Amino acid sequence: ETGVTQTPRHLVMGMTNKKSLKCEQHLGHNAMYWYKQSAKKPLELMFVYNFKEQTENNSVPSRFSPECPNSSHLFLHLHTLQPEDSALYLCASSQDTSDYEQYFGPGTRLTVT
Amino acid sequence: AQSVTQPDIHITVSEGASLELRCNYSYGATPYLFWYVQSPGQGLQLLLKYFSGDTLVQGIKGFEAEFKRSQSSFNLRKPSVHWSDAAEYFCAVGVFNDYKLSFGAGTTVTVRA
Numbered sequence: 001e002t003g004v005t006q007t008p009r010h011l012v013m014g015m016t017n018k019k020s021l022k023c024e025q026h027l028g029h030n031a032m033y034w035y036k037q038s039a040k041k042p043l044e045l046m047f048v049y050n051f052k053e054q055t056e057n058n059s060v061p062s063r064f065s066p067e068c069p070n071s072s073h074l075f076l077h078l079h080t081l082q083p084e085d086s087a088l089y090l091c092a093s094s095q096d097t098s099d100y101e102q103y104f105g106p107g108t109r110l111t112v113t
Numbered sequence: 114a115q116s117v118t119q120p121d122i123h124i125t126v127s128e129g130a131s132l133e134l135r136c137n138y139s140y141g142a143t144p145y146l147f148w149y150v151q152s153p154g155q156g157l158q159l160l161l162k163y164f165s166g167d168t169l170v171q172g173i174k175g176f177e178a179e180f181k182r183s184q185s186s187f188n189l190r191k192p193s194v195h196w197s198d199a200a201e202y203f204c205a206v207g208v209f210n211d212y213k214l215s216f217g218a219g220t221t222v223t224v225r226a
Contacts, residue, residue, distance in 0.1 A: 004156065006156075031212070040122065040218055040219070042117070042215070042216040042217055042218050042219075043203070043214075043216040045213055045214075048212070048213075056213070090156055090157070092156075097212040098212065099212075100145050100147070100162070100164075100207045100212065100214065101159060101162065102159075102214065103159075104149075104156035104157040104158070105156045106154065106156045107155075107156055
C-alpha cells in the first residue's frame with residue numbers, strides 16, 4: 001500500500017449505531033487530519049494531530065471522537081450521529097504541521113439513516 | 114481569517130479546448146496557494162502550489178496557474194483538456210505560520226467529446 005488509505009470506503013449507519021473510520025498513511029508523515037466534505041461546500045477541517053498530539057478540534061460535536069495511536073494511524077469514532085452528518089470524510093497527512101502540502105486519502109462516504 | 118472564492122460552480126468544456134478556472138482569495142499578506150483535483154471516488158490530489166517567486170507555476174497533468182497579487186487571484190489553466198480532466202477542482206489558501214488550509218467550494222469540470 002502506498003499513500004493514504006481509508007477504510008471502509010462506504011458506510012451506512014443508523015443514528016444509534018457506533019462505528020469507526022480508519023485512516024493509515026504510508027508516507028512517514030507526522031501530522032494527520034480529518035476533514036468533512038459536504039456537497040458544494042468547502043472542506044471543513046475537523047481534527048489535527050501532530051506527532052500523535054491533538055492540536056486542533058474545530059468545534060466538532062462530541063459524537064465524533066478522534067484517536068491517533070501512532071503517527072501512521074488515525075481513527076474517527078462515531079456514535080449517535082445525525083442525518084446531517086452524512087458526508088464524505090477525508091483523511092490527510094503531511095510531514096508535520098509546518099508542511100502545507102497535504103496528501104489525501106480517497107475518503108469514506110458516510111450515510112446516516 | 115482568509116477566505117477563498119471559486120466563482121464558477123460548474124464548467125463544461127470540449128475535449129481539446131482550453132480551460133481556465135477562477136480562484137479569488139481574501140487575505141492581507143501574501144498567501145500560500147494551492148490547486149487540488151478530485152476525481153470521482155477519489156481523494157484530493159495536489160496539482161500545483163505557489164509559495165513565492167515566479168508567479169506562473171507549473172503543475173502536474175499539464176496544468177499551470179498564475180498568481181496575480183493585484184487581483185487577489187490564482188487562476189488555473191490548461192491549454193488543451195482531455196476527457197480524463199473531468200473532475201472537481203479546489204483552490205486552497207494557507208497563511209504563514211498556520212497550517213490550516215481554507216478551501217473553496219470547488220468547480221466541477223465536465224468534458225464533452
